[in-house]
Amino acid sequence: MSPNTCFIVVxxxxxxxxxDAVQKIKKKLPELFAIAESEASRGGKIGMxxxxxRERILISLLRCYFGKKNVDxxxxxxxxxxxxxxxxxxxxxxxxxxxxxxxxxxxxxDWDKIKKFVDxxxxxxxxxxxxxxxxxxxxxxxxxPLKVQKTVFxxxxxxxxxxxxxxxxxxxxxMYSKIAMEQMLRNDDTISIKINWVKPKRKIDIYKKWDxxxxxx
Numbered sequence: 471m472s473p474n475t476c477f478i479v480v481x482x483x484x485x486x487x488x489x490d491a492v493q494k495i496k497k498k499l500p501e502l503f504a505i506a507e508s509e510a511s512r513g514g515k516i517g518m519x520x521x522x523x524r525e526r527i528l529i530s531l532l533r534c535y536f537g538k539k540n541v542d543x544x545x546x547x548x549x550x551x552x553x554x555x556x557x558x559x560x561x562x563x564x565x566x567x568x569x570x571x572x573x574x575x576x577x578x579x580d581w582d583k584i585k586k587f588v589d590x591x592x593x594x595x596x597x598x599x600x601x602x603x604x605x606x607x608x609x610x611x612x613x614x615p616l617k618v619q620k621t622v623f624x625x626x627x628x629x630x631x632x633x634x635x636x637x638x639x640x641x642x643x644x645m646y647s648k649i650a651m652e653q654m655l656r657n658d659d660t661i662s663i664k665i666n667w668v669k670p671k672r673k674i675d676i677y678k679k680w681d682x683x684x685x686x687x
Contacts, residue, residue, distance in 0.1 A: 482556060482596070482613050485535050486661045495531070495611060500667050502527045503602055508674040524565040528598060529554050551575070551595060560595040567602045569609070572633055572645035581637065584644055588632055593619035607666040618657045622650055 485491050503524060510520040532554060533541045542555040553563040566573050576587050596616050601609030623631050626649065633645040646654075654660060 481559075482532075482561070482598070483661060485532075486611075486613055486663060488535075491535055492663050495663055496665055499527075499531075499600070499611065499665060501670050503600075503667075504669045505674055505676075509676045521565060524600065525553055525563045528563050528565075528600060532556055562595050562597045563599075564597060565600040565602065567604070569601075569603060572648070573599070573651060574642075575632070575644050575646060577643040579642065584634065587644060588628065588634060591628070591632075593623050602667055604667045604669060607664060609667065610665040611663045612655060613661050614654050614657075615659055618654055618659050621657070622653045625653070626650055 506520060506523040506527060507516055510517045510523055529541065529543045533543075536556060540557045543553075545552050545554065551562040552560040554561050564573050575591075576584075578584055578587070593616055597612075597614040597619065599612040599614060601612065603609040626647070630647060631650045633647045635642065635644075655662075
Protein backbone atom coordinates (compact mmCIF):
# COMPACT_ATOMS: atom_id res chain seq x y z
CA MET A 471 0.00 0.00 0.00
CA SER A 472 1.57 3.28 -1.09
CA PRO A 473 0.31 6.85 -1.50
CA ASN A 474 -1.66 7.26 -4.70
CA THR A 475 -2.55 10.89 -5.31
CA CYS A 476 -4.14 9.99 -8.65
CA PHE A 477 -6.56 7.54 -7.06
CA ILE A 478 -10.18 8.38 -7.87
CA VAL A 479 -11.96 7.79 -4.60
CA VAL A 480 -15.05 5.62 -4.97
CA UNK A 481 -15.40 4.91 -1.29
CA UNK A 482 -13.65 3.57 1.75
CA UNK A 483 -14.90 0.10 0.77
CA UNK A 484 -12.01 -0.06 -1.69
CA UNK A 485 -9.46 -0.06 1.12
CA UNK A 486 -11.29 -2.79 3.03
CA UNK A 487 -11.31 -4.97 -0.10
CA UNK A 488 -7.67 -4.37 -1.03
CA UNK A 489 -5.69 -7.46 0.05
CA ASP A 490 -2.39 -5.57 0.36
CA ALA A 491 -3.99 -2.78 2.39
CA VAL A 492 -5.75 -5.27 4.67
CA GLN A 493 -2.50 -7.12 5.42
CA LYS A 494 -0.70 -3.88 6.19
CA ILE A 495 -3.50 -2.75 8.52
CA LYS A 496 -3.46 -6.10 10.33
CA LYS A 497 0.29 -5.81 10.84
CA LYS A 498 0.70 -2.10 11.56
CA LEU A 499 -2.36 -1.01 13.52
CA PRO A 500 -1.61 -2.96 16.75
CA GLU A 501 1.94 -1.59 16.81
CA LEU A 502 0.86 2.01 16.13
CA PHE A 503 -1.92 1.89 18.73
CA ALA A 504 0.53 0.43 21.27
CA ILE A 505 2.85 3.39 20.63
CA ALA A 506 -0.13 5.73 21.04
CA GLU A 507 -0.97 4.17 24.42
CA SER A 508 2.63 4.57 25.58
CA GLU A 509 2.65 8.23 24.58
CA ALA A 510 -0.68 8.90 26.30
CA SER A 511 0.14 7.05 29.54
CA ARG A 512 1.24 8.54 32.84
CA GLY A 513 1.83 6.46 35.96
CA GLY A 514 0.39 3.37 34.30
CA LYS A 515 -2.89 5.07 33.37
CA ILE A 516 -3.94 6.05 29.85
CA GLY A 517 -5.04 9.67 29.48
CA MET A 518 -8.06 10.94 27.58
CA UNK A 519 -5.82 12.22 24.79
CA UNK A 520 -5.52 8.63 23.55
CA UNK A 521 -8.62 9.12 21.39
CA UNK A 522 -7.06 12.04 19.51
CA UNK A 523 -3.79 10.16 18.95
CA ARG A 524 -5.57 7.09 17.59
CA GLU A 525 -7.69 9.33 15.39
CA ARG A 526 -4.57 10.83 13.81
CA ILE A 527 -3.22 7.33 13.14
CA LEU A 528 -6.39 6.39 11.25
CA ILE A 529 -6.45 9.67 9.33
CA SER A 530 -2.83 9.00 8.34
CA LEU A 531 -3.94 5.60 7.02
CA LEU A 532 -6.56 7.28 4.82
CA ARG A 533 -3.98 9.82 3.59
CA CYS A 534 -1.60 7.01 2.71
CA TYR A 535 -4.16 4.94 0.82
CA PHE A 536 -6.30 7.55 -0.89
CA GLY A 537 -3.72 10.30 -1.32
CA LYS A 538 -3.36 13.47 0.74
CA LYS A 539 -5.28 15.62 -1.72
CA ASN A 540 -8.40 13.48 -1.20
CA VAL A 541 -8.31 13.72 2.60
CA ASP A 542 -9.26 16.90 4.47
CA UNK A 543 -8.35 16.72 8.16
CA UNK A 544 -8.50 20.45 8.85
CA UNK A 545 -11.81 20.20 10.69
CA UNK A 546 -12.77 22.88 13.25
CA UNK A 547 -12.98 21.60 16.82
CA UNK A 548 -16.64 22.65 16.73
CA UNK A 549 -17.27 20.32 13.77
CA UNK A 550 -19.48 18.06 15.91
CA UNK A 551 -19.10 14.48 14.68
CA UNK A 552 -16.96 15.09 11.60
CA UNK A 553 -13.33 14.04 12.14
CA UNK A 554 -12.16 13.81 8.54
CA UNK A 555 -13.53 14.41 5.04
CA UNK A 556 -12.69 11.82 2.39
CA UNK A 557 -13.36 12.97 -1.15
CA UNK A 558 -15.99 15.46 0.09
CA UNK A 559 -17.70 12.85 2.30
CA UNK A 560 -17.56 13.46 6.08
CA UNK A 561 -16.52 10.57 8.32
CA UNK A 562 -16.77 10.16 12.07
CA UNK A 563 -13.85 8.26 13.63
CA UNK A 564 -14.42 6.29 16.83
CA UNK A 565 -12.06 4.08 18.83
CA UNK A 566 -12.61 1.96 21.91
CA UNK A 567 -10.65 -0.52 24.01
CA UNK A 568 -12.30 -3.73 25.15
CA UNK A 569 -15.76 -5.15 24.59
CA UNK A 570 -17.77 -3.73 27.48
CA UNK A 571 -17.32 0.04 27.57
CA UNK A 572 -19.57 2.21 25.45
CA UNK A 573 -18.67 4.46 22.55
CA UNK A 574 -19.21 8.17 22.94
CA UNK A 575 -21.15 10.05 20.28
CA UNK A 576 -20.61 13.40 21.93
CA UNK A 577 -18.69 14.62 24.99
CA UNK A 578 -20.30 17.25 27.19
CA UNK A 579 -20.89 17.93 30.88
CA ASP A 580 -23.85 20.21 30.21
CA TRP A 581 -27.28 18.62 30.76
CA ASP A 582 -29.09 21.08 28.51
CA LYS A 583 -26.69 20.31 25.67
CA ILE A 584 -27.19 16.58 26.19
CA LYS A 585 -30.96 16.92 25.92
CA LYS A 586 -30.69 19.17 22.87
CA PHE A 587 -28.30 16.72 21.19
CA VAL A 588 -30.52 13.68 21.81
CA ASP A 589 -33.72 15.45 20.75
CA UNK A 590 -32.24 16.73 17.48
CA UNK A 591 -29.88 13.89 16.54
CA UNK A 592 -30.09 12.03 13.27
CA UNK A 593 -27.26 9.94 11.78
CA UNK A 594 -25.51 12.10 9.21
CA UNK A 595 -22.24 10.47 8.12
CA UNK A 596 -20.30 7.23 7.73
CA UNK A 597 -18.34 5.89 10.70
CA UNK A 598 -14.85 4.37 10.92
CA UNK A 599 -14.53 2.41 14.16
CA UNK A 600 -11.47 0.73 15.66
CA UNK A 601 -12.19 -1.71 18.50
CA UNK A 602 -9.03 -2.78 20.33
CA UNK A 603 -9.02 -5.98 22.39
CA UNK A 604 -5.43 -6.54 23.48
CA UNK A 605 -4.23 -10.12 23.53
CA UNK A 606 -7.08 -11.38 21.36
CA UNK A 607 -8.07 -11.68 17.73
CA UNK A 608 -11.28 -9.83 18.36
CA UNK A 609 -12.72 -6.48 17.42
CA UNK A 610 -10.85 -4.89 14.54
CA UNK A 611 -11.41 -2.04 12.12
CA UNK A 612 -15.01 -1.46 11.01
CA UNK A 613 -16.66 0.77 8.43
CA UNK A 614 -20.29 1.46 9.31
CA PRO A 615 -22.03 3.20 6.40
CA LEU A 616 -24.53 5.96 7.05
CA LYS A 617 -27.40 3.83 5.72
CA VAL A 618 -26.69 1.19 8.38
CA GLN A 619 -26.82 3.79 11.14
CA LYS A 620 -30.08 5.19 9.77
CA THR A 621 -31.63 1.71 9.62
CA VAL A 622 -30.71 0.87 13.22
CA PHE A 623 -31.76 4.33 14.43
CA UNK A 624 -35.18 3.89 12.81
CA UNK A 625 -35.59 0.35 14.16
CA UNK A 626 -34.63 1.13 17.76
CA UNK A 627 -35.97 4.64 18.09
CA UNK A 628 -34.30 7.54 19.81
CA UNK A 629 -34.54 6.20 23.39
CA UNK A 630 -33.00 2.79 22.66
CA UNK A 631 -30.32 4.10 20.29
CA UNK A 632 -28.53 6.03 23.06
CA UNK A 633 -27.19 5.45 26.52
CA UNK A 634 -27.80 8.67 28.40
CA UNK A 635 -26.39 9.41 31.87
CA UNK A 636 -28.90 9.80 34.67
CA UNK A 637 -29.61 13.25 36.02
CA UNK A 638 -27.87 13.88 39.30
CA UNK A 639 -24.74 12.09 38.15
CA UNK A 640 -21.65 13.66 36.61
CA UNK A 641 -22.40 13.52 32.85
CA UNK A 642 -19.69 12.67 30.37
CA UNK A 643 -21.76 12.85 27.24
CA UNK A 644 -23.96 10.51 25.21
CA MET A 645 -23.06 6.99 24.08
CA TYR A 646 -24.41 4.58 21.50
CA SER A 647 -26.35 1.90 23.36
CA LYS A 648 -24.97 -1.62 23.47
CA ILE A 649 -27.84 -2.96 21.35
CA ALA A 650 -27.38 -0.19 18.76
CA MET A 651 -23.67 -0.99 18.35
CA GLU A 652 -24.32 -4.73 18.18
CA GLN A 653 -26.90 -4.27 15.43
CA MET A 654 -24.69 -1.91 13.45
CA LEU A 655 -21.69 -4.23 13.63
CA ARG A 656 -23.77 -7.27 12.64
CA ASN A 657 -25.39 -5.54 9.66
CA ASP A 658 -24.51 -7.11 6.30
CA ASP A 659 -23.50 -3.71 4.89
CA THR A 660 -20.93 -3.08 7.63
CA ILE A 661 -17.47 -4.19 6.54
CA SER A 662 -14.57 -5.09 8.79
CA ILE A 663 -10.97 -6.19 9.09
CA LYS A 664 -10.34 -8.68 11.88
CA ILE A 665 -7.17 -7.89 13.79
CA ASN A 666 -5.01 -9.89 16.20
CA TRP A 667 -4.20 -7.29 18.83
CA VAL A 668 -0.70 -8.24 19.91
CA LYS A 669 1.50 -5.57 21.44
CA PRO A 670 5.11 -5.40 20.22
CA LYS A 671 7.59 -7.15 22.51
CA ARG A 672 10.20 -4.42 22.18
CA LYS A 673 10.14 -1.59 24.69
CA ILE A 674 8.69 1.59 23.22
CA ASP A 675 10.81 4.68 23.81
CA ILE A 676 8.33 7.57 23.66
CA TYR A 677 11.13 10.15 23.76
CA LYS A 678 13.22 8.75 20.92
CA LYS A 679 11.86 10.98 18.16
CA TRP A 680 12.24 14.09 20.34
CA ASP A 681 15.77 13.04 21.36
CA UNK A 682 16.65 12.74 17.67
CA UNK A 683 15.39 16.25 16.95
CA UNK A 684 17.41 17.74 19.82
CA UNK A 685 20.52 15.86 18.74
CA UNK A 686 20.34 17.19 15.17
CA UNK A 687 22.67 20.05 14.24
